[in-house]
Amino acid sequence: MREDAPVLAELWSDVLRRVDRAEQVADLELVIKAAAASPEQRLVVVEYGGAVAGAVFLRLTTLSPINLESCVQSIQPRVLPEYRRHGVGRALMDAAASFAEENGVLHLNATVPSTARDANRFMARLGLAPAATYRLAPVSLVRSRLSPPRPHVGTRSVPRVLAVRRTQRRARAGQEELPLPE
Helix, strand or coil: CHHHHHHHHHHCHHHCCCCCHHHHHHHHHHHHHHHHHCCCEEEEEEEECCEEEEEEEEEEEECCCCCCCEEEEEEEEEECHHHCCCCHHHHHHHHHHHHHHHCCCCEEEEECCCCCHHHHHHHHHCCCCCCCCCCCCCHHHHHHHHCCCCCCCCCCCCCHHHHHHHHHHHHHHHHHHCCCCC
C-alpha cells in the first residue's frame, strides 16, 4: 500500500502540508504505516479498472474531546475526477459504515471541504447532516484580529466611533437651539 502514496498525494494535494511533493509522499507513507499498525485507524483505497480511484482515512475516536460518545471519522473521502459516478464514493462510505459496525459504533462523520459542493451534496444524500463548522486560520492572523491596533504616539486615543457620535450629538444639540421658522 506504500506504493499508493504518490497517487494519494495527488488526491489529497489541497489538504496536505504545504511542502514539495516528495515530502507529501513521505508524510503519506507514514500515515499508511501508522494506519496499518493501529486497530483504531484504517486507510481505504478503492481501485477501479486496476487503478487507484479514491481513498478515505478512517479513525475510531469520540464525537469530540468533550463528548465521549464513540464515532468513526471519515476523513477526506475523495474520488479522482475521472472515476466519479462509478460507485467509488459509495464504496468508500460503505467501508466507513462497515468499520463503524465492526467496532460497535453508532455514529459516522465525514470531513469534506466546505467548498466541495458535489461532495457535500453526496454526504447529504447519504444522511450526513452538517453538525459543526470547522474553521482554520494562521495563529498570527487570529492574534492580529484579537489585539486591537495600538494608537500611534501623538494621536487621539478616542476611538473613531465615539468621536463621530460626539460630533453627531453636537450637531443635533445645535439644531435644537435654533428657533423654528414661522
